[in-house]
Amino acid sequence: MKEKALKVLRENGLDAMLITDRFNRRYLSGFTGSAGMLYVSEKRQVVLTDSRYEEQVKRECCDFDGFCVRDRDYVVACSRMMEEDGAKRVGFEDETILLKEYLDYENRGIQEELIGLGKSVNVLRALKETWEIERIRKAEEIGDQAFAHILDILRPGITEREIAIELDYTMLRLGAERLSFDTIAASGLNSALPHAQPTDKKIESGDFVTMDFGCVYQGYCSDMTRTVVIGHASAIQKAVYDTVLRAQEAALAVAGPGRPASEADTAARTVIADAGYGEFFGHALGHSLGLFMHEEPGYGPTCHTIVEPTMLMTVEPGIY
Numbered sequence: 001m002k003e004k005a006l007k008v009l010r011e012n013g014l015d016a017m018l019i020t021d022r023f024n025r026r027y028l029s030g031f032t033g034s035a036g037m038l039y040v041s042e043k044r045q046v047v048l049t050d051s052r053y054e055e056q057v058k059r060e061c062c063d064f065d066g067f068c069v070r071d072r073d074y075v076v077a078c079s080r081m082m083e084e085d086g087a088k089r090v091g092f093e094d095e096t097i098l099l100k101e102y103l104d105y106e107n108r109g110i111q112e113e114l115i116g117l118g119k120s121v122n123v124l125r126a127l128k129e130t131w132e133i134e135r136i137r138k139a140e141e142i143g144d145q146a147f148a149h150i151l152d153i154l155r156p157g158i159t160e161r162e163i164a165i166e167l168d169y170t171m172l173r174l175g176a177e178r179l180s181f182d183t184i185a186a187s188g189l190n191s192a193l194p195h196a197q198p199t200d201k202k203i204e205s206g207d208f209v210t211m212d213f214g215c216v217y218q219g220y221c222s223d224m225t226r227t228v229v230i231g232h233a234s235a236i237q238k239a240v241y242d243t244v245l246r247a248q249e250a251a252l253a254v255a256g257p258g259r260p261a262s263e264a265d266t267a268a269r270t271v272i273a274d275a276g277y278g279e280f281f282g283h284a285l286g287h288s289l290g291l292f293m294h295e296e297p298g299y300g301p302t303c304h305t306i307v308e309p310t311m312l313m314t315v316e317p318g319i320y
């Protein structure tokens, strides 16, 4: 997506730009390696990486040139290109660059003006291409299948760790390349922790079991949270569960293009507050996802981004 890189370059009035965020690097160039960065100017678009990825860059990046930095000194390599390009205004990713690298550029005594790009590239990632949506759909399908499998084996006596391992194994077996994040499986009192770590606690009859999990398919993440009760649900469990369900439905009813992201959050939050559980819904309604599991825009009370078609948002209210 060289054109998108050049668009950011032009919109910010830059002579060159340095992309160091690993997801932005992959998004713009297609390079999936674990190390490297992009140098972008009108004259050249380059993936800089080390010898481990010299061949891979050629295979993956058709509209970027590959450049192998033998001593891994990216600052020296980039400074040389800036000099050759006569670049004066240089954009860099102020949210991901290392302080050491920034100081190295400064200390080289070069005259370039370093300009923070903020979320200029991340904002492009918010609007998904059809092929990106298909990958996320597949990642979600794998999660769905793993959840269906877990329902078959959930019973008193199985431990939280065993549930998490089974979810992980099932997603990987079904074609996931890795997990989006560490799987959460929490039961009974542990399910009060939104980001609980699975323990050796055995599931008991009457427990709430909350599972939060997702996987990566061809680079793209899924994320889902599901809560079930083992055996019969008590009146309070039903009340809490139904409130969360109604909150989710209320959010989905107003979720859609042309509205500020905060509206859906407010819709869900109102349902939960009216039911008397307001203080137990501490996090945002949701978030976007893609190459990374938390992307722009967020779906929270202070997210005023207008939602656009092809943005993907999770809708996951909770009472903890």
Ligand SMILES: [Mn+2]
Pocket (backbone or CB within 6 Å): 223, 287, 314, 316
């Ligand atoms: Mn989430």
